[in-house]
Amino acid sequence: MNTAFTAALIALAATFSASAMAAGEHESHGSMGMSAPAAAPAAAQMAEGVVKKVDKAAGKVTLAHGPLTNLGMNMPMTMAFRVKDATWLDQMKEGSKIRFMADSVNGALTVVKFEPVK
Numbered sequence: 001m002n003t004a005f006t007a008a009l010i011a012l013a014a015t016f017s018a019s020a021m022a023a024g025e026h027e028s029h030g031s032m033g034m035s036a037p038a039a040a041p042a043a044a045q046m047a048e049g050v051v052k053k054v055d056k057a058a059g060k061v062t063l064a065h066g067p068l069t070n071l072g073m074n075m076p077m078t079m080a081f082r083v084k085d086a087t088w089l090d091q092m093k094e095g096s097k098i099r100f101m102a103d104s105v106n107g108a109l110t111v112v113k114f115e116p117v118k
């Protein structure tokens, strides 16, 4: 009787540790994504925008963009951004569509990732 109880306990413990391992693995995947925002998961956060105006002198671009949840913008709007790389302004044609990621850099909203959409 004692042996049967022990066996049941071992079986239970094995089941428990197996599910705990699965949960732990899942959790580590999640934290990996969070600690590496520049890696692959960031691609999913790229927003679409339409170039409205390019101001090379000021180093700014005006974009009509969709929601940017990382910046707390949940509504589409048109606004000016700084750009991390000024050469991007040469690739931003007024009226063209782009994919981008924006972030606050030293308090200024800045396009930190950019790729043209063909």
Ligand SMILES: [Cu+2]
Binding pocket: 065, 068, 073, 077, 078, 079
């Ligand atoms: Cu905005």
